[in-house]
Amino acid sequence: MEEILRVENLYLYFRTSRGDVKAADGVSFSVKRGESLAIIGESGCGKTSLARALIRFLPRNVSMYKGKIILDGIDIMKLSDKEFDEKIRWRKISYVSQAAMNSLNPVIKIVDHLVEPLILKNMASKKEAVERAREILKLVGISEDFLDRYPFELSGGMRQRVVIAISLITRPDIVILDEPTSALDVMTQANIMNLLKELKRRFKLTYIFITHDIGTSSELADKVAVMYAGKIVEFGTAEQVYTDPLHPYSKALLNSVPRLHEERVPTFVPGSPPSLINPPEGCRFRPRCPNAMPICVKDPPVVKIGKNGYVKCWLYAKK
């Protein structure tokens, strides 16, 4: 499998009345075609901003947006907005937003939602588009009767499926999913995860999904990136990160998940994540880290682990 996406030193800051929010502060990772990357972390660590940065869905008050995003060999950061819209957005990369329940226009029928991306990008005639809408709806497990319905007539889980369908109808290569199941009940969650797996297999999709729910993410992830305060602190294969986390934060995060077959009581991470406006000097986890050392006031180095992984922590730095 070849590499499809490589992100190098991506920065995204946006301006607020209280200062610049450093949502993504020099983030790097890579994904191979057909893989799933899970980006996990607490609320407020910048995950959603990172996801949006990948598809150039920027807030109005953006103050810095730079770095390299190499997709199939091309640095898409260098494309103009127009080119990006035409060539990349919804053609190569699509996006399923958080709160998909409200992502559908209440006065527009389902069929029109699905047909819109195809028509806007001149990818099909109206008739063909309706056909494809019908097919894809079936694929996500919704009867074609619902084509003429309005979003408020569908349940939360069904709406989520529709949003997934919209993200797939233009046959992109990469789908970014922002918390795809967090607003759903457990049963529906399981169904959606299964659906995602099935679709990935069928269309050879590459997923990048953002979540704070470590349990469900483990089902689908091939690679994992742990994010803290705007930076990725650990990156590696799912197996590696889930079974043997290296960074103290990853450890704490994974220890907080109750396991079915263990007697161990889940622990929690004391304190709260730092504000992204004025993050602490040096290692951002230092104030909450049980293994903090004097040297941690300096920005920790990126230490390569295994073939493609890394961890950003002084504990593993070679002296």
Next chain:
Amino acid sequence: MSARLRETIKLLFKYKSFVIGLFIIMLFIVLSAYAMLTIPYDKAIKMWNSIEYWKDYPKLAYPAWINKFSAKKLPEGTIILDSRKKGLGISKTVQEIVFGGKGVLININMEFNYNYDDFPSEVAMWFYINTTQPMLVKVTWIKPDGTSHLIYKEVLSTYQYYRLTGDLKLISDFTAYITKLLGRKPEYQMTTEIALFAKEDESILSKETIKLVKGRYKIKIEARGDDPNANLDVKVDIYGKVYGLLGTDDKRRDLLIGIMWGAPLALSFGVLASVMTVFLQMIIAAVGAWYGKWVDHLISRVNEIIMVIPFLPLLIMISYFYKFSIWTLLFVVVGLSIFGPGIKTYRAMFLQVREMPYIEAAQAYGASNFRIILRYMVPKVLPTIIPNIVLSVPSFVFLEAALAILGVGDPQAITWGKILDEAYVGGALYWGLYHWILAPSLCLVLISVGFALMGFTLDRVFNPRLREM
């Protein structure tokens, strides 16, 4: 609670618009206090509506400060010459005469200085006669340059009011006199004031060249009668063209008093109406939202039905047939204004609040319905309601003005709306009496702008939905 209040207030003052609005309203409050302290309400109403009180004021006078800006000095106030009051320039003699029976001869001499550049607006005389027998009264008018005219010769036995202005006989006599004197007819229709005050030479023939005689004028009044105990007193008013800070209206009333008393009325009517309407709406909406089911349904239906009824025409009719005082009007207006979108909006808000968990908790520990509505639901909704109250004050003030214009307001009230209507109907626009229409208008504008500025700022502060964007 009070710490948050203090913070909110500090935030409010950061907005320029709020400070300006508050300042304006404060000015009006001070003006209202001054009005209420110097002239109590009942006295003010009586005064404003009495013709007697304003008898000696000039009609439709411009504000006195106009004279500062014009080369021509317009006559100010009224020159009042009253033989009942001993003063400079007035002398009276009463002598008994015997001429074949007994009788009386009364002489009254009045003198006054007139140094303005323009003619008076009006001249009038009052004869106060106390006699059992009729008296022959003669009035002679003597200009500073010596010319004199017999302007009045009548037999009177009781009180007589004689308005020299507009007396066609006086004017036609004078016109004939001038024609004879100068050999030519004047080129325009003369007026009493011109007859009494203009220089009687060639210049009087054309309106552009009239010259006013300045100096000391004399009025000689002589009365003879057969009743030796008869008494005659005369009052002469020479009305000016400007008066006071704001001038006068067509009923000779000093507009300053009207404007001053308009302030407390506008403020109290507007604020009371606004507060009562909003509060009642809120309570009705809360009751509906809280008790739900048929109560809610009933309230909503009734509200919808009444909303579509044209309330202004009904209000006009009621006011017309009932001639409401301004306070009854207040209650009727509030009653009719309650029903409308307000109740719907507040109800929606209350429904939202009702779902909140702390309401359920309060119910669980046994709080009464009333207490829950008052202490929990209402405060939640207050931040939206306060801007609404402030913002709707101007509309009530203008509603009262509208009723005045439609002719159905309180006929005795002293409100800006009424003054505005009188000005409009009195042709202020047509005759260029701008002060009459601008004084109440400006006040209305200022008070609206004051409340609007405050209201919009309150809205921004209490409902910061748009703060972070």
Next chain:
Amino acid sequence: MSRKHRRKELIRIGRFIGIRALTVFASLVIAIYLTILIANMGGHIDKIMISEVKLRVYETLRNDPTWKALPSAEREKIAQSLIQQELERLGLTQPFIIRSFKYLQDALTLNLGRAMYITSGGGSKRIWDIITERLPPTILLFTTANVIIFFTEIFIGLVLSRKYGSKLDKLVVGSAWLSSMPGWFYGIFLILIFASWFKVLPYGGMVDAPPPEDPLNYALSVLKHMILPLGSWLIAYIPIGAYSRRTFFLLFSMEDYVEYARARGVPPRIIERRYILRPTLPPIITSFVLTLIASWMGAMVTETVFSWPGLGTLMREAIGINDAPVIIGVITIYAYLLAISVIILDIIYAIVDPRIRVKG
């Protein structure tokens, strides 16, 4: 779309409109009945009408020398019988409550009878004629005003929802206070400035006197007279309209589905139309209804200020000379106009809001 589905939809829409029509009709009936009751509150109208009948009878009799010659007892008798005749002719002898229902029925069926004193321009005393003469000017002026205001404020609101914080935005927000004063107030000032000072526009009325003969000049004259009243309304009601639409659209543009549409790269124009405007149409229509209701009322004062020959001035005249049937007639028409506008808007609302079609 299946036939059955379509039929069900129509049934739901129909039911919605039906309930609304019933509500509005109830308002109509209540409004008119209240008018009739109030118009005779405390027997005022009856008193006034009876005393005026008496006056007229005596007037006519006094001009009749033969009556004057009779002894006073005879005169009284004749006068009384004539008065009684008049009262019966005018129907004033029955108790009021009974008459009120008949009046109500008449009013509802627009059988408005004859005026007591007012006549139409053409000389007719039929209230229907009088009103139909005055109705078009009112509708012309206020429909035009409301339509212009509506579309302008929506346009400005939409434009501003994209340009938050721009100079234009600050300007509009900063001018919202202009709307704290009603249209007729600005009307007085516009007359002051343009008619009194500059003398370029007329003081009032609808058309020059004497009115121009040919239709084009007539229309132009009407237009010239419409400028100030229209202007006063535009100044008074556009600022707050634009401000609240702008706030409204801004809030809606922060909705998730709008954000998602942006993420999908939907062009801004389409976002405006499909994602902001369309979903907000129902509440916009509702607020338009409210504006209409308020404007019919404000109409009266504005017409008075501008001497515009519409229903408002007719109402004022009628009140001024106690012409009760005309008062009732005018209010009936107002109530009907209001009811019709509300129903039309409700129908549009039903078509536009999919939730009605689906849930009813």
